[in-house]
Amino acid sequence: MIDIKNVHKWFGSLHVLKGIDLSVDEGEVLVLVGPSGSGKSTLLRCINGLARINEGQVVVNGVDIQASKTNLNRARQRIGIVFQQFNLFPHMTVLRNITISPIKVKGVSPDEAHETAMRLLERIGMPEKAGVRPDQLSGGQQQRVAIARALAMQPEVMLFDEPTSALDPEMIKEVLDLMGELAEENMTMVVVTHEMGFARGVADRMAFIDGGVIVEISSPDQFFEPSRNDRISNYARLIS
Amino acid sequence: MSALGLQQDVWWGRSLQLSWRVSVLCAILFALGWFAYQGLADSYDFQWDKALRFAPRYHSGLLMTLQVSAVAAVGATVFGLLIALGRLSPWVLVRDLAGLYVHTIRNLPFIVVMLVFFFGLRKGVGLDSVTVFGHTFEAPFVWGSITLTLYEASYMAEIIRAGIQSVRSEQMEAARSMGMTYLQAMRYVILPQAITVIIPPSTGIFIGMVKESALLSIIGLPELTRTAVDLFAPVRRPYTFEFYLILAGYYLMICVPLSFLSQWLEGRLGTHSRIGEEAARGI
Amino acid sequence: MAYSAPSQLHVPLMERRGAWVIRVFFIIGLLALMLGFLHFQLSKSYTFQWKLAFNFLPYFNEGLLLTIKASLVAGVVGVVLGLVIALARLSPFMQLRDLGTLYVHTFRNVPFYVFVLIVYFGFGRAIDVRPLVEAMGGIVDERLFWAIAALAVFDAAFISEIFRAGILSVHATQKEAARSMGMSATQAMRYVILPQAFRNVIPALTGELIALVKESALLFVISLRELTLVARELAAHEGNTFEFYTILAVYYLILTLPLAGFSHLLEKKLSLDDRH
Numbered sequence: 157m158i159d160i161k162n163v164h165k166w167f168g169s170l171h172v173l174k175g176i177d178l179s180v181d182e183g184e185v186l187v188l189v190g191p192s193g194s195g196k197s198t199l200l201r202c203i204n205g206l207a208r209i210n211e212g213q214v215v216v217n218g219v220d221i222q223a224s225k226t227n228l229n230r231a232r233q234r235i236g237i238v239f240q241q242f243n244l245f246p247h248m249t250v251l252r253n254i255t256i257s258p259i260k261v262k263g264v265s266p267d268e269a270h271e272t273a274m275r276l277l278e279r280i281g282m283p284e285k286a287g288v289r290p291d292q293l294s295g296g297q298q299q300r301v302a303i304a305r306a307l308a309m310q311p312e313v314m315l316f317d318e319p320t321s322a323l324d325p326e327m328i329k330e331v332l333d334l335m336g337e338l339a340e341e342n343m344t345m346v347v348v349t350h351e352m353g354f355a356r357g358v359a360d361r362m363a364f365i366d367g368g369v370i371v372e373i374s375s376p377d378q379f380f381e382p383s384r385n386d387r388i389s390n391y392a393r394l395i396s
Numbered sequence: 397m398s399a400l401g402l403q404q405d406v407w408w409g410r411s412l413q414l415s416w417r418v419s420v421l422c423a424i425l426f427a428l429g430w431f432a433y434q435g436l437a438d439s440y441d442f443q444w445d446k447a448l449r450f451a452p453r454y455h456s457g458l459l460m461t462l463q464v465s466a467v468a469a470v471g472a473t474v475f476g477l478l479i480a481l482g483r484l485s486p487w488v489l490v491r492d493l494a495g496l497y498v499h500t501i502r503n504l505p506f507i508v509v510m511l512v513f514f515f516g517l518r519k520g521v522g523l524d525s526v527t528v529f530g531h532t533f534e535a536p537f538v539w540g541s542i543t544l545t546l547y548e549a550s551y552m553a554e555i556i557r558a559g560i561q562s563v564r565s566e567q568m569e570a571a572r573s574m575g576m577t578y579l580q581a582m583r584y585v586i587l588p589q590a591i592t593v594i595i596p597p598s599t600g601i602f603i604g605m606v607k608e609s610a611l612l613s614i615i616g617l618p619e620l621t622r623t624a625v626d627l628f629a630p631v632r633r634p635y636t637f638e639f640y641l642i643l644a645g646y647y648l649m650i651c652v653p654l655s656f657l658s659q660w661l662e663g664r665l666g667t668h669s670r671i672g673e674e675a676a677r678g679i
Numbered sequence: 680m681a682y683s684a685p686s687q688l689h690v691p692l693m694e695r696r697g698a699w700v701i702r703v704f705f706i707i708g709l710l711a712l713m714l715g716f717l718h719f720q721l722s723k724s725y726t727f728q729w730k731l732a733f734n735f736l737p738y739f740n741e742g743l744l745l746t747i748k749a750s751l752v753a754g755v756v757g758v759v760l761g762l763v764i765a766l767a768r769l770s771p772f773m774q775l776r777d778l779g780t781l782y783v784h785t786f787r788n789v790p791f792y793v794f795v796l797i798v799y800f801g802f803g804r805a806i807d808v809r810p811l812v813e814a815m816g817g818i819v820d821e822r823l824f825w826a827i828a829a830l831a832v833f834d835a836a837f838i839s840e841i842f843r844a845g846i847l848s849v850h851a852t853q854k855e856a857a858r859s860m861g862m863s864a865t866q867a868m869r870y871v872i873l874p875q876a877f878r879n880v881i882p883a884l885t886g887e888l889i890a891l892v893k894e895s896a897l898l899f900v901i902s903l904r905e906l907t908l909v910a911r912e913l914a915a916h917e918g919n920t921f922e923f924y925t926i927l928a929v930y931y932l933i934l935t936l937p938l939a940g941f942s943h944l945l946e947k948k949l950s951l952d953d954r955h
Contacts, residue, residue, distance in 0.1 A: 204573055206569055206572070206573065229572075229575045229576065229577050230575065231575075232572065232573055232574065232575040233574070233575035235573075237573045239566060239569070239570060241566055243566045243567060243569065243570035244570075245567065245570070245571075245584075245585050245589075246589065247588045247589050256584060257574040257575060257576065260576065260580060260584060261574060261575040261576055261580065262575070305574075306574075309574060309575070417773060417774075417777070420774055421774060421777045421778070421781075424774060424778065425778075425781075436802070436805040436806065488702060489702065489705055489706075492702055492705075492706050493706065493709070496706060496710075499936075499939065500932065502939075503889065503893075503931070503932060503935035503936055503939055504893070504928055504931055504932065504935070505892075505893035505894070505896035505897075505907075505931060506893075507896050507897060507907060508896060508907065508924065508927055508928050508931055509928070511907075511910070511911075511914075511920075511924045511927070512921070512924040512925060512927075512928055515914060515920035515921070515924060516920055516921035516924050516925065517721075517921075519724065519725050519920070519921065521721070521724075522724055603788070607788075607789070607790035607791075608790070610790035610792045610793055611790075611792055611897070613792075621790070621792065621793060625796075636796075636800045636801060636804070637797070637800065637801035637802075637804065637805060640793065640796045640797040640800060640801050641797060641801065643793055643796075644789050644793050644794070644797060647788065647789050647790060647793060648785070648788050648789060651787075651788035651789070652784065652788050654788075655784065655787065655788055
């Protein structure tokens with residue numbers, strides 16, 4: 157589903173991604189972990205084109221995202237992303253937040269979009285909040301709406317950029333639970349997070365990134381092997 | 397004492413305070429004004445009765461001023477938006493060009509721009525009067541509107557640019573990530589949020605336009621100032637002081653309510669822009 | 680290990696360190712092209728006589744001198760007056776505050792053009808300032824006196840706003856610290872607040888000077904022989920309106936652009952200073 161080949165990226169003269177090779181199968185959940193500044197968020201943003209690469213290739217479901225002649229807007233309709241700061245549109249109601257893109261970008265009829273949106277709101281347990289503005293919701297609620305907004309476009313891939321890092325502890329669970337449900341429904345997901353519990357329970361594979369390089373990529377069990385004693389296990393222990 | 401009673405007492409107390417303050421102020425102003433007037437009247441023969449008779453004739457000029465300002469307001473907003481987008485464009489050279497426009501126009505006096513356009517470009521371009529839907533617009537109005545539009549657009553561009561930049565970049569990211577084009581993102585996500593930031597300084601710009609329009613009298617536009625000046629020319633010199641004071645009074649009548657509106661908007665929507673301040677000067 | 684400058688290889692072309700040269704060249708080239716095209720098109724209906732126009736530059740220079748003189752003097756007077764009004768607006772006396780506010784609001788809602796007319800053709804005719812002018816030893820004539828007066832009084836309103844904002848921008852904690860040491864309000868203002876306020880307002884004051892220069896253009900109505908009047912007279916006399924007015928614009932740009940650049944640099948430098 158996602159094929160990342162030999163990706164290099166420089167920020168000015170800073171080499172932030174040094175030859176990343178990665179692939180994600182359909183239905184797989186890949187969790188990216190690593191210290192701050194390791195490049196994991198940047199890598200995620202390369203997948204939907206928010207960040208441009210200098211060398212290499214990023215192919216999502218057959219579309220070369222970074223090629224200049226690709227219609228990026230069209231490609232982005234099939235890639236959903238959820239941000240750390242939710243980024244809901246504050247001047248729109250929850251319902252409008254969810255329906256605006258299907259209507260204006262995909263060309264879905266307003267009635268259909270409305271129906272889909274209400275279904276999604278029921279799914280996340282907030283149908284009564286349809287007419288409410290984002291600033292009247294808690295952080296956890298906003299993030300769940302953000303996930304619903306991404307799902308409304310019926311994407312093939314869902315990207316998560318530290319979705320719970322800006323949330324108060326008591327709200328983290330509701331968001332992680334929702335993400336777990338998505339994983340069970342076989343959604344292809346790439347998640348950047350510090351939540352080791354989630355990684356352990358939901359991820360199919362985990363990748364540790366440090367200094368712009370994938371240090372290790374393996375199953376969660378191998379990651380959290382109690383008998384290992386290296387940089388990665390130190391990191392994992394630190395975070396958990 | 398009931399809660400309601402206390403509220404009423406507070407209200408009475410405040411309005412009493414306010415009226416006391418206003419009356420003391422008026423007394424001081426009256427005293428100052430009286431002294432100044434007596435001093436002036438020694439060497440100048442004020443003839444208010446004769447001058448005030450002419451006051452109603454100012455009204456056609458007032459209308460023209462408002463007309464030209466309204467046209468320029470719309471034009472400057474549209475053109476200003478284009479330039480603002482240019483200033484924010486990802487192509488460095490487009491940014492440079494837009495920046496050049498803004499910085500040049502803002503550093504020129506309006507009158508100079510007006511002179512270059514009306515007495516220079518007009519002869520070259522040959523655009524005199526414009527007839528649209530059977531209504532003819534004379535050259536001073538046409539060129540006056542064009543000049544005022546282009547001049548104020550540079551201020552509007554900076555205000556709009558500041559407004560757009562005040563919307564966090566993550567909003568643009570979120571919009572683009574859903575597949576919206578740059579223009580769709582601007583239209584549905586960024587600009588609606590930017591408008592709150594743009595409106596208060598824009599009222600300042602409109603006030604500036606009304607004041608700026610006074611200069612259009614030089615190219616013969618029959619707006620407020622020109623009307624006033626033309627009125628006393630045949631009548632005789634001695635009325636100049638009264639006429640000009642009345643003229644100033646008219647401008648105050650238009651601009652003071654507008655500036656109160658601007659302050660109220662700033663309070664409600666909460667921004668204070670230096671660009672808006674500059675533009676409100678109306679040079 | 681020897682230090683080598685970070686490679687610029689992966690930075691977009693137009694944003695590299697030396698790229699500004701290319702940008703400047705490109706802009707100049709594009710401008711030359713546009714202006715040249717404009718010139719060509721316009722000369723079909725207008726005969727340009729640039730050489731003839733350039734002969735009159737000495738007149739422009741005289742006008743420039745007067746513009747500078749008027750602007751600078753009015754600037755100085757305006758700053759003093761503006762400071763007084765700003766202090767009035769910040770004083771504990773309500774009436775003083777109100778008077779100051781009234782002053783500012785009046786001048787902000789009247790066009791300078793109209794004000795000049797009022798001052799010269801109104802007050803100028805009503806008040807005889809000849810003794811005052813003679814007492815000053817002939818450095819100004821009556822006309823220039825009124826011109827500077829009009830400029831100074833009008834701009835003082837805006838300058839006072841700048842000062843007021845500058846004073847208010849000095850943290851209240853500074854005033855608290857000063858008063859806690861036993862300084863009176865005046866002393867606190869003089870030794871602690873005003874010096875800091877001055878630092879903050881310099882960029883804005885430079886902007887004000889630019890505005891002054893632009894306003895001085897309107898003094899032509901009282902027949903003050905500054906830049907704009909020179910241009911108008913020449914244009915009326917010789918008939919080469921386009922050339923003369925364009926030259927006029929260039930003269931103003933020569934005055935204002937350096938000031939604008941200076942103000943911009945100052946702002947940058949001051950905001951960098953605050954970073955520690």
